[in-house]
Amino acid sequence: MSARTRVPLFLVSAAGLAALLGFGVAGLPAFGDYHGPYGLVLNHVVLAQRHTTNVVAAVVFDYRGFDTLGEELMLFAAVAATALILREAREEEARQVVDSVQSEPVRAVGLAAVPVVILLGLFVVAFGYLTPGGGFQGGTVVALGLLLVYLAAEHRAYRRLTPTHVVDVFEGGGAAAFVALALGALLGGLAFQQNFLPLGRIGALTSGGSIPLLNWATAIEVTAAFVLLFGEFLEEVMVERRPG
Amino acid sequence: MIPLQVAAIVLVGAGGLAVVLARDLLRQALLNSFYGLQLVVLFLVFQAPDVALAALAVGGGAAPLVILATLAKLRAREERRR
Numbered sequence: 600m601s602a603r604t605r606v607p608l609f610l611v612s613a614a615g616l617a618a619l620l621g622f623g624v625a626g627l628p629a630f631g632d633y634h635g636p637y638g639l640v641l642n643h644v645v646l647a648q649r650h651t652t653n654v655v656a657a658v659v660f661d662y663r664g665f666d667t668l669g670e671e672l673m674l675f676a677a678v679a680a681t682a683l684i685l686r687e688a689r690e691e692e693a694r695q696v697v698d699s700v701q702s703e704p705v706r707a708v709g710l711a712a713v714p715v716v717i718l719l720g721l722f723v724v725a726f727g728y729l730t731p732g733g734g735f736q737g738g739t740v741v742a743l744g745l746l747l748v749y750l751a752a753e754h755r756a757y758r759r760l761t762p763t764h765v766v767d768v769f770e771g772g773g774a775a776a777f778v779a780l781a782l783g784a785l786l787g788g789l790a791f792q793q794n795f796l797p798l799g800r801i802g803a804l805t806s807g808g809s810i811p812l813l814n815w816a817t818a819i820e821v822t823a824a825f826v827l828l829f830g831e832f833l834e835e836v837m838v839e840r841r842p843g
Numbered sequence: 844m845i846p847l848q849v850a851a852i853v854l855v856g857a858g859g860l861a862v863v864l865a866r867d868l869l870r871q872a873l874l875n876s877f878y879g880l881q882l883v884v885l886f887l888v889f890q891a892p893d894v895a896l897a898a899l900a901v902g903g904g905a906a907p908l909v910i911l912a913t914l915a916k917l918r919a920r921e922e923r924r925r
Contacts, residue, residue, distance in 0.1 A: 655893040731893045731895075731896060732893070736893070739900030743900065828909065832913070836912050839920050839923065
């Protein structure tokens with residue numbers, strides 16, 4: 600198609616798109632306009648019903664825990680599939696690569712940051728249902744803290760710190776614990792995933808009934824999933840870089 | 844909408860445009876992680892700290908790493924072929 604036909608064609612379709620977009624934006628509700636009743640209702644009842652000061656955590660792990668169960672299993676399946684496709688018996692090959700960081704300051708500062716980042720992640724998990732945070736966010740931070748070992752030191756150190764057989768157990772175990780807690784309610788004669796533990800004192804780490812346990816199960820699953828994912832991707836890079 | 848929210852939205856728009864316009868893959872990957880951080884600011888300004896934390900960990904850390912690792916593998920493979 601020549602420029603002579605292309606430009607008018609583009610102008611016509613761009614004008615059409617602009618008109619549609621303008622029409623759509625003009626019909627949007629006003630900024631901050633909220634008509635959904637659920638958020639307002641939950642804001643009023645969560646503290647009394649679940650003793651959880653972070654409403655988001657109560658929604659994620661309790662009121663809409665079923666969605667989270669699906670997300671949990673989705674992450675598990677996605678990472679398991681990644682491992683299934685990428686994992687081969689080539690750990691020995693990858694170990695031949697020496698990629699230690701040469702800069703002493705980078706090593707020192709990076710490795711000193713590892714325990715700090717992991718502690719921050721554990722904090723985000725532990726207080727996830729009291730203040731903003733939670734198992735998913737905190738779990739990812741912990742995994743990034745472990746990854747810092749690769750960035751600041753070397754690949755072999757990262758692999759030694761996160762042996763595949765250990766990570767696999769945590770990856771499956773976290774997801775299994777979440778399902779087990781959901782099924783546990785059934786054993787007690789309650790509904791699937793119903794909160795069955797004492798709610799505790801508002802603001803305490805023991806508040807929220809089953810929410811803390813589901814939160815930690817998620818944290819374990821997410822940490823292991825990301826550690827496994829990073830490990831598989833890094834191994835791919837290392838195998839390409841192997842000597843010979 | 845307060846000015847801070849307008850600024851955050853404009854920054855996200857500019858960041859997204861920069862990612863799309865970048866031609867070099869490595870540059871695009873880095874811009875993409877900056878874009879992830881701009882989203883964190885957006886969520887924070889709109890008072891969604893839970894979402895901001897998730898965006899920070901995934902968009903600012905995990906996703907860029909997976910992209911960079913893929914680029915590193917492709918580059919290493921190209922060098923081996925030469």
